[in-house]
Amino acid sequence: MEMIVQTQTARFETVALESGAVLSSVEVAYETYGELNGARSNAILILHAFSGDAHAAGVGAESGKPGWWDSMVGPGKAFDTESYFVICSNVLGGCQGTTGPQSMNPQTGAPYAMTFPVITIADMVRVQKMLIDALGIGQLLAVAGGSMGGMQALQWAASYPEMTRAVIPIATTARHSAQQIAFNEVARQSIMADPDWNGGDYYSGKPPARGLAIARMVGHITYMSDESMREKFGRRLREKKKFGFDFSVDFEVESYLRYRGSQFVGRFDANSYLYITKAEDYFDLLSTPSFAPETASVRFLVISFTSDWLYPSYQSQEIVRVLRRRNLEVAYCDLQSNYGHDAFLVDVAEQTDVMRGFLTSTYKEKPAVAARV
């Protein structure tokens, strides 16, 4: 039976940001799956990756589309909605229902565009915490997410360690390396080099479609592994038997990238791309003293994938070492996969196994710290 899901919206008067700026009239798009139990002890917050949205699972009431982690969230799945109440919200700075650069600035009546304040992963998590408060949940059973979702999960252990019993960072890092910043910078430069970007003021005209498509193409290369690209495309030619000896599409991989690039333009805002990648680059928990204090009673399940070269396993192992040094409870799985960074979205079987066991044991345990409702 299909689970039809309606995206909902929460509103907050003001949100104070890490930069010192204050945003007013902030909207947050979110979805929930399953039922909150009487003790309010079964809520799990799912955190989406860079280009994700609040629609993690089920079938969208209007779009008719499955959620981005539908394989992991639902009855009998890793995040079993027969046991847990699962929440997913679009991040601050996003473009899928939560306030971001394309939103109307209530002070001016025009879209923020580049007057939107620079936000951080901590700001995203602050807004999530306001949502959890508004839903009347005093303590989460777990926060979980892959890639940038994993950064948010880790940030919960820095900002509100008492508010979650478990943290599940997947295919992520405690801070971006020079190479990761470099890939993001290329994407930003590509968008800003497009004349249609127009300093960010394009909402009444056409968006910087070419620049955004290039950015997305680079992204897609980093999401796959050398091996998964070889398996999926190899050197196969597109709709012809021989080289064209021209600059039309020769290889299937070229056609795939062009398609993914152009398709992305229809669903994502270029300015959100700038702000969200900046938040990723600023993120640095290894220099954040409040991260995972020794006194925290939160437990961790850290997952990485062997072929992920965008967020390589050594970065997850760095997280594990920091947590172990602080004597915190941490389980770590480096899962074998050929899918590269995309593995957290598509390689479901093993993730489900380790997730289910970890969540069940966390749920069964008495909370070490009483929930502050």
Next chain:
Amino acid sequence: MEMIVQTQTARFETVALESGAVLSSVEVAYETYGELNGARSNAILILHAFSGDAHAAGVGAESGKPGWWDSMVGPGKAFDTESYFVICSNVLGGCQGTTGPQSMNPQTGAPYAMTFPVITIADMVRVQKMLIDALGIGQLLAVAGGSMGGMQALQWAASYPEMTRAVIPIATTARHSAQQIAFNEVARQSIMADPDWNGGDYYSGKPPARGLAIARMVGHITYMSDESMREKFGRRLREKKKFGFDFSVDFEVESYLRYRGSQFVGRFDANSYLYITKAEDYFDLLSTPSFAPETASVRFLVISFTSDWLYPSYQSQEIVRVLRRRNLEVAYCDLQSNYGHDAFLVDVAEQTDVMRGFLTSTYKEKPAVAARV
């Protein structure tokens, strides 16, 4: 003592290309270092990488700049100009003295731009062979190059195996993988997305500087390793102590990429970028029956670098397996380096060791096949 070098130019009436097209009035920029011996048996052809040029060594007579492989070519160096006569030419399709898309089409009196025929690595090598013929050299002691230079070296063993006694492919592949094609395609799309590209007709106006800079930025990420980027930049901030909370440069790695991108625009032609990357993508010696025939008397030294993820070691090992299966003489070194793909340009010590021994033993041996002068 500095070796001052003057770039020279050879001219050929016509060059027949693999596509069937014929180019007329082809110019080839080249340099030579050292002296050709009386037996004409000490000539080594050096083949440059994607954005290289004929100026491999010494100090340019006009530019005053050292050659791109000056650390490897010169008196007492790996390619010892006290023993060998070293030649390097700019590739066909290039923009540094050899005929390419920015050259004048003698039929029209205007630059070829995108009417330049699509060329292949085999076409580049054909022109090199014409140059070697013109220099009166019947057989080369060796052909050697890194990256795309390595592809050309391998192509010599397919097109003219009897014309060289040794082939030295470094940090290269017998054919591009889907990932390598993908990176090239992103670069091409980035150039072609720049309105200033104007279908390739920009020689009387301004070049597609933004698109070309983005392409080069992506390139630079792939040339370095995750580790070498961390060592060189880490998360160091540029000229400030704190995040700017804006979109100016925060990190040193951003500043480096922007500089490298913009600096490249002054010295490279965007259309050449398109044609040369296409030649790389078409290159496929594993599907070329004439590659390294069992009857060939050529010997190989294959070199890869452990941290090179753009041309990973497994691709060199693939070359070695093919050659061994054909019972050809092949030495293989996977050199330890943190420099990524750039290692062939900067990690000189070990390369010099293996190169010197290999060249000395090749030179001392009697040619198995008499040179056909």
